[in-house]
Amino acid sequence: MPSARDITDLTRALLRRADVYGILPTPIEQLYEFSQIECFTFGAEEQRRWERLRESAQNVVRSMFQKLRGFGDLREKVVFVASDAPIARDRFVKGHELGHQLIPWHRVRREYMDDNHTLSPATRALFEREANFFAAEVLFQAELFSNRARDFTPNLDAVFTLAETHQSSRQATLWRFAEVHDYPIAAGIYYPNRGTGSSRDLSRWTLWPRQIASPAFERRFPEFFLPHTLDVQHPFVQATSRRSILQGTALELQSVPPNTKCSWSSWWSGHALLVLLSLRKRSRFGITF
Numbered sequence: 466m467p468s469a470r471d472i473t474d475l476t477r478a479l480l481r482r483a484d485v486y487g488i489l490p491t492p493i494e495q496l497y498e499f500s501q502i503e504c505f506t507f508g509a510e511e512q513r514r515w516e517r518l519r520e521s522a523q524n525v526v527r528s529m530f531q532k533l534r535g536f537g538d539l540r541e542k543v544v545f546v547a548s549d550a551p552i553a554r555d556r557f558v559k560g561h562e563l564g565h566q567l568i569p570w571h572r573v574r575r576e577y578m579d580d581n582h583t584l585s586p587a588t589r590a591l592f593e594r595e596a597n598f599f600a601a602e603v604l605f606q607a608e609l610f611s612n613r614a615r616d617f618t619p620n621l622d623a624v625f626t627l628a629e630t631h632q633s634s635r636q637a638t639l640w641r642f643a644e645v646h647d648y649p650i651a652a653g654i655y656y657p658n659r660g661t662g663s664s665r666d667l668s669r670w671t672l673w674p675r676q677i678a679s680p681a682f683e684r685r686f687p688e689f690f691l692p693h694t695l696d697v698q699h700p701f702v703q704a705t706s707r708r709s710i711l712q713g714t715a716l717e718l719q720s721v722p723p724n725t726k727c728s729w730s731s732w733w734s735g736h737a738l739l740v741l742l743s744l745r746k747r748s749r750f751g752i753t754f
């Protein structure tokens with residue numbers, strides 16, 4: 466994403482100026498207060514109705530609301546988020562909405578858009594990714610998370626501890642952990658295939674959307690990819706029959722290079738299977754590096 470660096474700079478400046486840089490979990494409300502943006506929450510049904518409104522109708526409601534509240538200053542904005550989401554989800558959504566308000570080029574969306582003047586689907590998708598990235602930068606505090614992650618041996622225990630510290634979802638934390646760790650690690654999130662009707666087929670699993678690998682991993686194992694699909698026999702899948710993290714030290718995978726030390730952990734959340742793999746090359750003298 467070409468704008469990633471700009472968004473990182475923007476969030477870092479925001480965290481510093483609002484005096485929350487280094488404070489965990491990131492006090493999102495304080496960022497709203499500092500930015501003079503009001504955040505209102507409402508329930509799931511209202512949220513669904515709100516999402517069904519066209520963008521232009523949402524803008525009308527928003528501006529009526531601002532007038533009612535006596536917001537004369539255009540810089541004072543309002544965002545609406547659902548109140549009944551789990552904490553981690555709620556925090557991510559608030560970060561995402563704040564991103565739309567504070568990323569300068571997203572302004573066009575609220576202020577200049579009408580029915581004849583809508584954003585292209587590609588721009589809209591990019592704005593969504595940018596707002597997600599903004600939320601992650603705010604919650605994980607960019608390089609502060611990287612430094613903290615590197616203090617931990619890479620396994621899912623470490624990821625879950627960090628998720629707790631940042632009040633972020635385990636999935637989002639796993640993703641970020643794999644991206645920034647200095648060990649050669651890779652992570653993946655697998656979902657069960659659709660069964661008949663609305664059921665799930667817990668014997669077949671698919672990696673979605675893709676493998677996440679650390680820079681050291683990509684450098685040392687450019688040929689290695691986590692399997693795209695898993696069957697019920699696969700060691701990772703055995704985590705689905707327990708509540709705790711499953712740890713393994715060897716893996717029967719053809720794509721693992723010879724002389725490689727492999728450790729992995731997997732965990733079943735009830736709807737997704739999280740996998741973290743750490744590969745290290747073993748030298749002729751038995752030393753791994």
Ligand SMILES: [Zn+2]
Nearest residue numbers: 561565593596
């Ligand atoms: Zn959005």
